[in-house]
Amino acid sequence: MEEQTIRVQRCETKKEKPQDDQLSFGKIFTDHMFVMDYSEPLGWHNASIVPYQPLQIEPSAMVFHYAQSVFEGLKAYRTDNGSIELFRPEKNMERLNRSNDRLCIPPIDEEFALKAIKQLVSIDRDWVPHTEGTSLYIRPFIISTETYIGVSASTRYKFIVILSPVGAYYKEGINPVKIAVEDEYVRTVKGGTGEAKTGGNYAASLKAQELVAQTGYTQVLWLDGVEKKYIEEVGSMNVFFKINGEVITPKLNGSILSGITRSSVIELLQHWDIPVVEKRISIEELYEAYQRGELEEAFGSGTAAVISPIGELKWGDKQLIINDGKTGDISKKVYDTITGIQYGHMEDPFNWMQNIETESPVKH
Amino acid sequence: MEEQTIRVQRCETKKEKPQDDQLSFGKIFTDHMFVMDYSEPLGWHNASIVPYQPLQIEPSAMVFHYAQSVFEGLKAYRTDNGSIELFRPEKNMERLNRSNDRLCIPPIDEEFALKAIKQLVSIDRDWVPHTEGTSLYIRPFIISTETYIGVSASTRYKFIVILSPVGAYYKEGINPVKIAVEDEYVRTVKGGTGEAKTGGNYAASLKAQELVAQTGYTQVLWLDGVEKKYIEEVGSMNVFFKINGEVITPKLNGSILSGITRSSVIELLQHWDIPVVEKRISIEELYEAYQRGELEEAFGSGTAAVISPIGELKWGDKQLIINDGKTGDISKKVYDTITGIQYGHMEDPFNWMQNIETESPVKH
Numbered sequence: 001m002e003e004q005t006i007r008v009q010r011c012e013t014k015k016e017k018p019q020d021d022q023l024s025f026g027k028i029f030t031d032h033m034f035v036m037d038y039s040e041p042l043g044w045h046n047a048s049i050v051p052y053q054p055l056q057i058e059p060s061a062m063v064f065h066y067a068q069s070v071f072e073g074l075k076a077y078r079t080d081n082g083s084i085e086l087f088r089p090e091k092n093m094e095r096l097n098r099s100n101d102r103l104c105i106p107p108i109d110e111e112f113a114l115k116a117i118k119q120l121v122s123i124d125r126d127w128v129p130h131t132e133g134t135s136l137y138i139r140p141f142i143i144s145t146e147t148y149i150g151v152s153a154s155t156r157y158k159f160i161v162i163l164s165p166v167g168a169y170y171k172e173g174i175n176p177v178k179i180a181v182e183d184e185y186v187r188t189v190k191g192g193t194g195e196a197k198t199g200g201n202y203a204a205s206l207k208a209q210e211l212v213a214q215t216g217y218t219q220v221l222w223l224d225g226v227e228k229k230y231i232e233e234v235g236s237m238n239v240f241f242k243i244n245g246e247v248i249t250p251k252l253n254g255s256i257l258s259g260i261t262r263s264s265v266i267e268l269l270q271h272w273d274i275p276v277v278e279k280r281i282s283i284e285e286l287y288e289a290y291q292r293g294e295l296e297e298a299f300g301s302g303t304a305a306v307i308s309p310i311g312e313l314k315w316g317d318k319q320l321i322i323n324d325g326k327t328g329d330i331s332k333k334v335y336d337t338i339t340g341i342q343y344g345h346m347e348d349p350f351n352w353m354q355n356i357e358t359e360s361p362v363k364h
Numbered sequence: 365m366e367e368q369t370i371r372v373q374r375c376e377t378k379k380e381k382p383q384d385d386q387l388s389f390g391k392i393f394t395d396h397m398f399v400m401d402y403s404e405p406l407g408w409h410n411a412s413i414v415p416y417q418p419l420q421i422e423p424s425a426m427v428f429h430y431a432q433s434v435f436e437g438l439k440a441y442r443t444d445n446g447s448i449e450l451f452r453p454e455k456n457m458e459r460l461n462r463s464n465d466r467l468c469i470p471p472i473d474e475e476f477a478l479k480a481i482k483q484l485v486s487i488d489r490d491w492v493p494h495t496e497g498t499s500l501y502i503r504p505f506i507i508s509t510e511t512y513i514g515v516s517a518s519t520r521y522k523f524i525v526i527l528s529p530v531g532a533y534y535k536e537g538i539n540p541v542k543i544a545v546e547d548e549y550v551r552t553v554k555g556g557t558g559e560a561k562t563g564g565n566y567a568a569s570l571k572a573q574e575l576v577a578q579t580g581y582t583q584v585l586w587l588d589g590v591e592k593k594y595i596e597e598v599g600s601m602n603v604f605f606k607i608n609g610e611v612i613t614p615k616l617n618g619s620i621l622s623g624i625t626r627s628s629v630i631e632l633l634q635h636w637d638i639p640v641v642e643k644r645i646s647i648e649e650l651y652e653a654y655q656r657g658e659l660e661e662a663f664g665s666g667t668a669a670v671i672s673p674i675g676e677l678k679w680g681d682k683q684l685i686i687n688d689g690k691t692g693d694i695s696k697k698v699y700d701t702i703t704g705i706q707y708g709h710m711e712d713p714f715n716w717m718q719n720i721e722t723e724s725p726v727k728h
Contacts, residue, residue: 026513029424056418059526060393064507067431067563068570104570139513143428149390149503149528151600153570162423164513186555189589191548193568199431200564204557206432206468206517225553226590236515 004047006034006116008123011051020131023167025304030124030136030163034116038106038157047112049120052162062144062154069199070099071141073303074260075166076121076356078128078135079344084121085353086138087342089114091260095197096140098258102196104153105142113140117161118356124163125356132343133168169305174327174335176311177300179234181283182208182220183316187232187255189225194232194255202236209235217314219300221283224255229282237300237308238262241286242330244294246275253280261301265334267350274330283315290320297328306342307335368411370398370480372487375415384495387531389668394488394500398480398525402470408523411476413484416526426508426518433563434463435505437667438624439530440485440720442492442499443708448485449717450502451706453478455624459561460504462622466560468517469506477504481525482720488527489720496707497532533669538691538699540675541664543598545647546572546584547680551596551619553589558596558619565621566600573599581678583664585647588619593646601664601672602626605650606694608658615642625665629698631714638694647679654684661692670706671699 011031018028029052036047063069072092076084093110100107117138121128128136140161144154185208188194193201205220212220219235231250233239238259240249247269252258269276289295298310309332311325322328340346341353375395382392393416400411427433436456440448457474464471481502485492492500504525508518549572552558557565569584576584583599595614597603602623604613611633616622633640653659662674673696675689686692704710705717 026424027511029511033423052423054420054422057421058418059397059416059524060390060528063428063563064433064505064524065435065503065563066566066570067433068567069428069431071429102571103567104574137513139424139429141428147391147393149501149526151566151569151573153574160423160428162513164424184555186553188556189550189553191550191589191592192552192556193564198564198567199427199429200557200562200567202430202515203432203467203562203564205515206430207466209515210468210517225555228555 004045004112006119007048009048009050010123017127018165020129020134020167023129023134023165025166026137026164028164030127030165032120032124033163034120034161036116036159038159040155043106044108044159047116049123055158057145058147060147060149062146062148065149066144066151067198067200067203068103068105068144068154069142070096070103070105071139071197071199072096074138075135075303076128076138077342078130081344083344084125084128084356085342085344086118086356088260088264088352089117089354092140095258095260099196099198100142102193103198105144105157108159113159115359120161121163121356127163127165129165131168133170135166137164137166139164174307174309174332176309176325176327177218178216178312179219179221179310179314180212180215180217181313181315182212182222183228184208186225186228187222190254192225192255195252195257197257205236221313223283229284230280231283231286232256234300234310237302237305240265240299240301241281241295242297242328243289244296246277247330248277248279248281251278251280259301261303261306261338264338264352265301268334268337271349287315287318287320295320295322297330298322299328299331306338307331368409368476370483371412373412373414374487381491382529384493384498384531387493387498387529389530390501390528392528394491394527394529396484396488397527398484400480400523402521402523404519407470408472411480413487419522421509422511424511424513426510426512429513430508430515431562431564431567432467432469432508432518433506434460434467434469435503435561435563436460438502439499439667440492440502441706442494445708447708448489448492448720449706449708450482450720452624452628452716453481453718456504459622459624463560463562464506466557467562469508469521472523477523479723484525485527485720491527491529493529495532497534499530501528501530503528538671538673538696540673540689540691541582542580542676543583543585543674543678544576544579544581545677545679546576546586547592548572550589550592551586554618556619559616559621561621569600585677587647593648594644595647595650596620598664598674601666601669604629604663604665605645605659606661606692607653608660610639610641611694612641612643612645615644617644623665625667625670625702628702628716629665632698632701635713651679651682651684659684659686661694662686663692663695670702671695
């Protein structure tokens with residue numbers, strides 16, 4: 001397929017931008033968005049950057065009925081030297097296509113999509129906030145738009161990218177959270193959609209999250225859906241435990257999301273010669289390690305927080321206080337390094353960052 | 365809460381209606397739709413019947429990202445005496461609220477929603493087709509519309525009802541289908557959303573359906589997600605087996621949808637003193653019954669087909685030909701009776717039908 005050109009229609013009046021210290025997450029959107037359509041036999045076409053605006057969608061559009069939708073989340077950071085950079089965005093595009101495959105959505109051209117994202121961010125570059133810890137959140141997503149309510153894969157889609165300036169996740173420094181092990185609800189199961197970043201996975205998680213929040217905990221720790229025994233994820237993050245000097249994270253088993261921050265953490269630990277292993281770990285094993293005094297640290301990893309230390313873990317009537325409820329050394333070092341690379345304070349030995357003005361896959 | 369009034373805005377020009385013999389499923393929609401909004405602190409409000417039209421929805425609306433959406437499906441039938449009737453619609457409203465609860469969507473007033481559906485069907489009554497086997501499909505659904513991409517339950521929703529005239533499912537008489545047992549993909553699992561009618565369940569089912577269609581089978585038979593051993597559903601229908609004179613259907617276990625046709629089949633069989641039991645049944649047990657020559661009939665049940673006889677079942681390399689690939693006596697009798705009641709050819713001993721001109725819950 002010949003590469004498409006991206007039509008650009010700029011907005012006539014720009015919105016007022018919020019102050020950096022008033023930013024939260026995901027409620028304010030920038031001046032422009034990227035939209036591309038899919039239909040047969042054209043394939044993906046009509047790539048456009050247009051003013052941010054409502055969609056006109058028929059009530060019979062499939063996305064409203066059968067949730068055939070996938071998404072990604074990544075961030076643009078303003079670095080110390082003033083450039084705007086993305087963190088491993090090619091990984092998001094790869095995962096988007098894996099999600100597409102699971103939900104019978106036609107694949108996108110990953111390089112072209114990344115080029116579109118860079119151009120969109122470049123046009124709205126004034127929206128990338130300046131304060132340490134802030135960023136411009138990028139939300140690519142695909143929805144099924146065929147006007148048909150039979151249960152089948154859609155023949156029409158929209159690929160859309162919207163941008164939202166977000167505040168610092170930790171306004172007063174990295175801070176541990178309290179997590180409760182979920183023993184009733186299940187996020188997903190092997191053979192399901194857990195590996196894919198589909199809307200349905202998140203809809204399914206709301207109830208457990210709502211119930212746990214009422215008990216004073218921040219997120220749930222998900223166990224596997226088959227035996228309700230093995231640790232999978234924490235909230236919408238991957239999870240790591242340091243036990244007796246070794247860092248353990250659940251092995252990707254078909255129901256765990258392959259997090260990009262997760263793989264970055266693993267690569268960093270390996271780079272530092274800190275023992276790290278991906279393996280199946282049960283909640284019982286974790287508790288036994290805790291009883292032996294060997295559970296030294298626990299943390300979640302994800303795009304939003306980067307690292308979220310776990311200070312307390314509730315499992316039934318058992319309460320595990322980890323590292324005296326404080327952020328552990330590894331958690332802190334990983335957090336400082338990844339954010340240091342993202343904001344350009346530190347060297348980028350892995351070539352993780354991509355300048356938005358540079359063509360992929362050539363990196364700066 | 366005081367009962368809302370329904371504002372009615374009729375369309376100025378009516379669409380052309382298709383001929384009954386050209387009707388298929390779910391592609392054509394009528395002149396009007398029902399819409400009601402939810403926001404806090406108002407609750408459900410702004411109930412309106414308006415011309416069928418596209419929705420204006422922000423790209424940041426939650427439904428596009430986290431699939432917080434539920435739906436129902438039921439039909440309006442034109443009966444022999446010219447009245448238009450719904451089949452057990454109060455059951456759909458009950459189930460809608462159970463689905464709402466699972467996905468953290470605020471409950472609807474079931475009686476009011478049913479009243480709205482009746483009024484909408486009444487306004488578009490000329491769209492209810494006349495030919496035997498045709499009907500007007502009713503699709504109530506709820507979508508989350510808050511413009512926020514944080515993972516949490518939405519604070520805004522739309523409840524929408526659209527109508528679509530549908531052709532006869534069996535144009536040349538009830539006809540058995542070929543089904544293949546799915547052993548890789550999983551529909552859902554206990555603790556997941558399988559009991560609820562959520563968009564995400566259907567998105568998750570597309571891949572298996574697409575693959576099975578390539579091998580010449582119509583639908584998949586879903587096994588449980590835990591042991592991949594016990595029979596759950598067939599495609600998007602519930603399933604029944606007649607073994608040695610007894611009709612067996614999988615017991616509702618937390619991952620099986622509580623079908624309204626399913627419960628109607630059970631009630632009918634009990635009424636006829638035909639042994640019927642809800643219990644866990646494994647695919648091995650079914651195969652053993654087949655080998656003993658005791659698997660006499662198999663059929664799916666659902667709103668679309670009412671009864672879908674299963675003539676062939678493929679399980680790995682085993683091929684089960686059921687009742688010589690023909691429609692069984694029980695399948696036929698259940699089908700004839702339910703459709704007979706729906707179209708007013710037969711008495712309705714259970715008071716299943718509700719006239720659209722009659723207030724619920726008072727039945728005709």
